[in-house]
Structure formats: C-alpha cells, structure tokens
Amino acid sequence: MGQSKEVTIYDIARKLNISAATVSRGLQMHPCTAKKTMKKILDAAEEMGYRTNPFARNLISRRTKTIGVIVPGLTSHFMSSVVEGIERVANKKGYNLLISHSSESTAKEADSVKALFNNRVDGLLASLAHDTKDLAHFDLFFKKDIPVIFFDRVLEHENSTNILIDNHKAAYMATNHLISQGCRRIVHITAPSLQSVYADRCSGYKQALLDHQVKFKKEYVLVEDLNMQGGAHAAEMILKMRPAPDGVFVANDLCAIGCMLALKQKDVKIPQDIAFVGFNNDPASKVIEPNLTTVDYSGHDVGETAARYLINHLSGLSTIQDTNTVMLRFELIVRESSTRHK
Amino acid sequence: MGQSKEVTIYDIARKLNISAATVSRGLQMHPCTAKKTMKKILDAAEEMGYRTNPFARNLISRRTKTIGVIVPGLTSHFMSSVVEGIERVANKKGYNLLISHSSESTAKEADSVKALFNNRVDGLLASLAHDTKDLAHFDLFFKKDIPVIFFDRVLEHENSTNILIDNHKAAYMATNHLISQGCRRIVHITAPSLQSVYADRCSGYKQALLDHQVKFKKEYVLVEDLNMQGGAHAAEMILKMRPAPDGVFVANDLCAIGCMLALKQKDVKIPQDIAFVGFNNDPASKVIEPNLTTVDYSGHDVGETAARYLINHLSGLSTIQDTNTVMLRFELIVRESSTRHK
DNA sequence: TTGTAGGCGTTATCAT
DNA sequence: ATGATAACGCCTACAA
Numbered sequence: 001m002g003q004s005k006e007v008t009i010y011d012i013a014r015k016l017n018i019s020a021a022t023v024s025r026g027l028q029m030h031p032c033t034a035k036k037t038m039k040k041i042l043d044a045a046e047e048m049g050y051r052t053n054p055f056a057r058n059l060i061s062r063r064t065k066t067i068g069v070i071v072p073g074l075t076s077h078f079m080s081s082v083v084e085g086i087e088r089v090a091n092k093k094g095y096n097l098l099i100s101h102s103s104e105s106t107a108k109e110a111d112s113v114k115a116l117f118n119n120r121v122d123g124l125l126a127s128l129a130h131d132t133k134d135l136a137h138f139d140l141f142f143k144k145d146i147p148v149i150f151f152d153r154v155l156e157h158e159n160s161t162n163i164l165i166d167n168h169k170a171a172y173m174a175t176n177h178l179i180s181q182g183c184r185r186i187v188h189i190t191a192p193s194l195q196s197v198y199a200d201r202c203s204g205y206k207q208a209l210l211d212h213q214v215k216f217k218k219e220y221v222l223v224e225d226l227n228m229q230g231g232a233h234a235a236e237m238i239l240k241m242r243p244a245p246d247g248v249f250v251a252n253d254l255c256a257i258g259c260m261l262a263l264k265q266k267d268v269k270i271p272q273d274i275a276f277v278g279f280n281n282d283p284a285s286k287v288i289e290p291n292l293t294t295v296d297y298s299g300h301d302v303g304e305t306a307a308r309y310l311i312n313h314l315s316g317l318s319t320i321q322d323t324n325t326v327m328l329r330f331e332l333i334v335r336e337s338s339t340r341h342k
Numbered sequence: 343m344g345q346s347k348e349v350t351i352y353d354i355a356r357k358l359n360i361s362a363a364t365v366s367r368g369l370q371m372h373p374c375t376a377k378k379t380m381k382k383i384l385d386a387a388e389e390m391g392y393r394t395n396p397f398a399r400n401l402i403s404r405r406t407k408t409i410g411v412i413v414p415g416l417t418s419h420f421m422s423s424v425v426e427g428i429e430r431v432a433n434k435k436g437y438n439l440l441i442s443h444s445s446e447s448t449a450k451e452a453d454s455v456k457a458l459f460n461n462r463v464d465g466l467l468a469s470l471a472h473d474t475k476d477l478a479h480f481d482l483f484f485k486k487d488i489p490v491i492f493f494d495r496v497l498e499h500e501n502s503t504n505i506l507i508d509n510h511k512a513a514y515m516a517t518n519h520l521i522s523q524g525c526r527r528i529v530h531i532t533a534p535s536l537q538s539v540y541a542d543r544c545s546g547y548k549q550a551l552l553d554h555q556v557k558f559k560k561e562y563v564l565v566e567d568l569n570m571q572g573g574a575h576a577a578e579m580i581l582k583m584r585p586a587p588d589g590v591f592v593a594n595d596l597c598a599i600g601c602m603l604a605l606k607q608k609d610v611k612i613p614q615d616i617a618f619v620g621f622n623n624d625p626a627s628k629v630i631e632p633n634l635t636t637v638d639y640s641g642h643d644v645g646e647t648a649a650r651y652l653i654n655h656l657s658g659l660s661t662i663q664d665t666n667t668v669m670l671r672f673e674l675i676v677r678e679s680s681t682r683h684k
Numbered sequence: 685t686t687g688t689a690g691g692c693g694t695t696a697t698c699a700t
Numbered sequence: 701a702t703g704a705t706a707a708c709g710c711c712t713a714c715a716a
Contacts (some may be wrong), residue, residue: 006404006693008693008694009693010693018702018715019702019703019704020693020694020701020703020704021695021696021702021703021705022701022702024694024696024704025694025695025701027701032701033701033702034701034702037701037702051459051460051461051462052694053462053692053693053694054397054460054461055397055398055400055401055406055691055692055693056394056401056460056694056695056708057398057695058397058694058708059397059398059401059692059693059694059695059700059707059708059710060693060694060695060696060707061694061695061708062708064397066688073426074422074423074425074426074429075418075419075422075423075426077417079422080416080417080421080422081416081417083416083441084415084416084417084443087441087442087443091442091457096440096461097440097441098438098439098440099425099429099439099441101426101429104686115433117393118394118396118685119396119438120393120395120396120397130495159691170357181694212685216688228625228628229455248551248704254625257629260703261629267664283570283596283626284626284629284691287568287603287626287629287630288629289631298680302487314468329715348709350708350709350710351706351709351710352709352712359689360686360687361685361686361688362709362710363686363687363688363689363711364685364686364687364709365711366709366711366712367685367686367711367712368701374685374686375686376685376686376687379685379686394709394710395708395709395710396713397708397709397710398692398708399709399710399711400692400710401691401692401693401694401708401709401710401711402691402692402709402711402712403692403711404692405711470702489706619711625710
C-alpha cells in the first residue's frame with residue numbers, strides 16, 4: 001500500500017557526493033574508511049531513514065541469518081519456555097527465527113521441514129512429533145549439510161546433535177523415590193511414542209525396580225496420550241487393577257494431574273493409597289493437591305543451549321560433530337504427592 | 343559448512359536449451375507458457391533439486407511475505423494458543439513469522455519493533471507489555487503505513503486495528519454472577535497496567551456493582567502482578583479486610599489460583615466464605631479445587647483472526663480502516679469456585 | 685510462445 | 701581511502 005520508496009546507499013552516495021561503494025563500506029564500519037567520511041555516512045543514513053535491505057545482502061552472502069524452529073506444540077509450559085530461550089539467544093546474536101508447530105503430526109512436521117528448507121534457514125532446531133519414527137524427512141537438510149539440532153524429543157541419528165537430559169537417570173531417581181516411600185506396585189504411564197525420551201524414562205523405571213528387587217509387570221506400563229484426558233483414562237485402568245497399585249510414575253505432569261483428579265473423585269487418597277511422581281515441573285503441579293512431585297529441568301536452558309550450539313556452529317566457532325549429545329541438568333522436586341511418611 | 347552450490351533458473355535453462363525468462367515463467371505457471379515446455383521445466387526443476395531463492399525474488403517484489411509478531415511472553419496458555427493460531431493461518435497463506443517476546447518490558451518491545459522494521463516485515467501483530475503506555479515506538483510502522491494489528495493487550499489509537507473481546511461486558515457478567523450468588527463485598531484484582539483490557543474489566547466490575555446497588559469501595563481494587571505470587575500477595579490483603587470480602591473477581595486465572603491456594607491454606611472455605619471468578623480459562627482452572635469459574639475465549643481464534651485480517655489487508659482484499667475494532671466471542675464458564683447454592 | 689536486456693540493493697574485486 | 705564495475709538470482713517489459 002502506501003509503502004514510500006526506500007532510501008538506498010545510492011541515495012546516500014548522491015547526497016554526499018561519494019560513491020556507493022564507499023557508503024557500503026562506511027555502513028559496515030569497514031576499517032579502511034576515513035573516520036570523517038564514515039561519520040558523515042552514518043549520520044546521513046540515520047537522518048535519511050536508511051535501513052539496509054536484507055535481501056540484497058543475503059543474495060550475495062548466501063546466508064539468511066535465519067534459524068528454523070519446529071516444535072510439536074507451543075501450549076505446554078515447557079515448550080514455550082524453550083522457544084523463549086531460543087528467541088532470547090537468537091535475538092542477541094542477530095538471528096531471526098522461523099517457528100512452526102507440527103501439532104504432533106509427522107506429516108505437518110515434514111511440511112515444515114520443507115518450508116523451512118525452501119526459506120533457506122541457516123540451521124534448524126527441532127523437537128519431534130510423537131508419531132515420528134524416523135528422520136527421513138530431514139534428509140533435505142542432512143544432504144546439504146545444513147546443521148540440525150534436536151532437543152528433548154529426539155531420535156538416535158548419526159547426523160545430528162541432541163540436547164536433552166539424562167531421562168534414564170531422572171526416571172530412575174523418580175521411581176527410586178517412590179520405592180523409598182514404600183511403594184511396591186508402581187505403575188508407569190508413558191506416551192505412545194517412539195522417541196528415546198520416553199523409552200529412556202521407561203528403562204530408568206525398570207532399572208530402579210530391578211535394583212530394588214521389585215518385580216516388573218508389563219501390565220503396569222500404561223500407554224496414554226500425555227494430557228489430562230489421557231491421565232483420566234489411565235485412572236480407570238488403575239482402578240481396575242488387583243491388587244491396587246500404590247505408586248505411579250508418569251512421564252508428564254499434566255497427565256499425572258489428570259490421573260490424580262480422576263482418582264480423587266473416586267475417593268482414592270493421595271499419597272496414602274497411591275503416591276505420584278510426574279515429569280516437567282509444569283506450573284499446574286503446584287496447583288494440584290497434594291502438590292505433585294516432579295522432575296524439573298529448565299526449558300529456557302534447553303532453548304538457550306540449543307540456539308547457542310547452533311549459532312556457534314554457524315559462526316564456525318565450534319564444531320558440532322565432536323559432541324553428539326548434550327545432557328543438561330535436572331532435579332527431582334519432592335512435594336506432597338509422593339511423601340507417605342514425614 | 344559444505345553448502346553445495348544451488349541450482350538456479352539459468353542451470354535449468356541451459357540444460358533445456360531455453361532462456362532463463364521462459365524458465366522463470368514456467369516456474370510461476372505463467373499462463374502464456376506452452377504446456378509442454380512448462381512440464382519440462384517443472385520436471386527438470388524437480389529433478390535438479392531447484393528451489394527458488396526468496397531473496398532474489400523479494401529484492402524485486404519489495405515484499406517479504408513475512409509477518410512480525412510481538413507478544414509479552416509465550417509461556418501463558420493463552421498467548422501460546424494465539425501464536426499457534428497465527429502460525430496456522432500464516433503458514434497456509436505462505437507467510438513466514440518473525441516472533442519476538444518483550445518479557446513485559448516496553449524497552450524490549452521497542453527493540454523488537456525496530457528489529458522487525460529493519461527486517462522489513464510486511465505487517466505486524468502485537469500484544470503490549472504491561473508497562474507500555476503509548477504507541478510512540480510503533481511510529482516507524484505508522485509513518486510508513488505498514489499495517490499493525492494489536493490483539494488482546496491493546497491501547498486506543500487511531501492508526502491501528504484492535505482485536506479483542508468485550509472486556510467490559512465479560513467483567514460485568516463475571517461480577518454479576520458473583521452478585522447473583524449472594525456476594526456483596528466483592529474484591530477485584532487487576533494488573534498494574536495501562537492497557538484498556540484491564541481498565542475495561544475494572545469498569546465492567548464497577549458497572550455491575552452500580553447496577554445492583556452494591557457500593558463500590560476503592561479499597562476493594564487490588565493491583566497485583568497477575569501471576570500466582572501476585573495472587574498470594576492479594577490473599578494477604580484480603581485476609582486483613584474487615585468485614586471480610588465474600589467474592590473476588592480476578593482479571594487472570596493464575597492470579598486467582600494463587601490467591602485461592604493462599605486463602606485455603608488459612609482455612610478459608612471457597613466458595614462458602616468467599617467465591618471466585620477468574621479470566622482466560624487457563625488449563626489450571628480445572629485443576630484447582632474447587633474448579634475456577636472463568637471467562638473463556640479462544641486464543642486460537644484471536645490469533646487466527648488477527649492473522650487473517652492482516653493478510654487480507656496485505657493482499658488488498660479488504661481494508662482495515664473501516665473496522666477499527668474487532669470483538670470476538672467469549673463465554674462465562676461457571677464452575678464450583680463461585681457456586682454458593684445449588 | 686519465447687528470448688533479450690535491464691534492474692532490484694548490496695557487496696567484493698579490482699584499479700586508482 | 702575511494703571509485704568503477706561486476707556479480708548475486710530472479711522478474712518483467714519489450715521485442716521478436
């Protein structure tokens with residue numbers, strides 16, 4: 001619409017009676033420019049409302065200063081924190097973000113990959129949809145050696161760097177904690193997902209049982225959508241089990257909460273009848289009563305770390321290949337939902 | 343790093359022994375291109391792994407097909423829903439999103455505006471930081487007639503379109519509901535903010551009191567940060583009030599929840615002693631006990647509407663000027679926290 | 685229907 | 701230290 005024409009370096013050059021080349025150098029603070037001319041150029045640019053045209057620049061530099069981000073969804077507290085973290089770092093380093101969400105659909109994820117590829121992002125940060133079981137749709141990037149970093153929801157793959165926490169250990173600690181509180185019939189609720197996050201949490205759970213001579217029963221592993229509704233459904237299963245379970249380790253807080261609410265409605269006492277541990281430290285874990293014991297790790301850290309790694313790599317400051325997996329710290333936060341004795 | 347060289351229309355032209363211009367037209371499905379050559383071109387493009395260079399294209403078209411988004415933060419369920427909505431529409435229409443968050447700081451907001459301006463976004467969607475009290479930092483856009491649409495957290499201004507709900511009416515209904523439940527000493531918790539969202543909610547509250555001959559007391563209006571901590575702080579104030587209030591209308595769910603938790607800890611009974619209504623239908627409102635009555639409106643709708651308006655405008659399909667404010671629908675969802683009689 | 689040629693705003697490589 | 705000039709990849713009159 002009313003887009004008035006833009007000021008170009010030629011306009012500045014004309015006004016100052018110098019060449020466009022000099023203006024270009026002045027704007028970039030190129031060392032071999034006379035201090036005086038540089039100041040004149042910068043002042044004129046400011047005054048005339050000049051802004052550099054990123055497209056002309058990118059056309060030459062062949063880099064877009066843009067990072068693509070793919071997340072399964074934005075509405076979870078964890079994921080939105082991650083994105084905030086990414087944005088903070090990217091902004092500071094002068095990178096733009098192209099964000100898209102897959103809504104947990106591999107098809108959409110693939111579309112996003114293609115779209116971001118066509119937009120020529122310099123690199124990609126991604127967290128996978130639940131039903132994504134291989135990384136074939138990322139081949140566009142792998143083939144061209146455009147760096148891709150996966151975070152949290154990752155899959156093993158040689159061509160990529162993964163940023164996550166030690167899910168096996170976290171799950172081990174969570175289960176361990178339940179055992180130490182006296183639980184012996186411990187249910188595990190996990191996602192219908194092929195990502196290692198969930199596989200690792202499940203294996204940590206099993207390992208803890210094993211190490212304490214608590215027998216693993218595969219009926220105790222419930223596969224549900226990891227939201228409140230999935231939790232409610234799991235509660236129905238749990239209510240039918242005989243003997244009744246006395247502990248639940250859930251791979252996600254909201255699901256745990258949905259389960260707790262459903263059980264409470266049936267007058268099951270938490271933690272006396274059954275104790276709970278969740279995962280992710282969602283704000284709602286401090287709202288549910290009793291407050292939910294959970295595994296805490298910072299989304300901001302995940303996002304910032306991922307962005308920093310990628311940008312360092314893009315700047316040639318570091319190589320990615322040598323550290324294929326980055327583990328961030330986490331912490332088990334003990335609250336009432338799992339505290340059976342004082 | 344190994345960025346292999348890109349295929350250009352010249353490469354395709356050479357291979358097919360035709361001119362680059364024809365290739366260009368073929369790729370755009372320009373009507374006056376022979377069907378046969380077009381097919382050849384598209385096939386060759388596919389086979390050679392051609393992807394159009396958006397920068398060369400933008401350089402000519404002077405449009406970036408990019409929309410800037412500024413939000414105060416991403417971690418609230420509402421805001422992340424809005425962004426999801428925006429992203430969905432933008433994607434479908436072939437627009438990219440440049441997202442930044444102000445962390446509720448006007449200074450950062452101004453930085454983002456400048457950054458997005460320099461990136462030449464075609465338009466802007468923004469929701470303001472709490473302490474933003476004028477739109478001067480958006481002048482860059484206003485002066486160049488680059489469309490800006492504000493949503494939810496808006497400020498009155500002639501140059502912009504606002505997308506929100508009728509906050510006055512929603513607050514009126516919320517307060518009304520408390521009165522109908524028998525509450526007469528109703529506290530209102532609001533933000534230390536100059537946005538009309540909060541002013542309108544406050545005025546709706548006052549109007550409802552007025553219409554029911556309930557006296558307005560300015561001590562009943564508490565200004566707090568709208569998060570759980572702010573709610574806990576408000577609870578302290580409420581506990582000191584004599585006579586004790588019997589209802590609270592909070593401009594935000596999380597704050598309401600923080601307040602409820604703090605009061606419950608002091609053995610105040612909800613809703614018997616004091617009833618609650620919140621705002622936004624955050625998922626946590628179904629976790630707190632008793633479940634929180636709240637005003638529901640869809641973040642997805644807000645985002646999709648905002649994006650659609652902007653894109654229609656950019657496509658010249660509609661004009662923005664004639665409808666300066668768009669009101670979306672909302673609904674009061676009554677739950678136990680405000681239900682004093684059955 | 686297709687080809688020629690010029691330009692979009694920068695940057696980089698030469699000279700000067 | 702500065703200036704001319706040629707890319708960068710695509711689009712679009714205009715001509716053929």
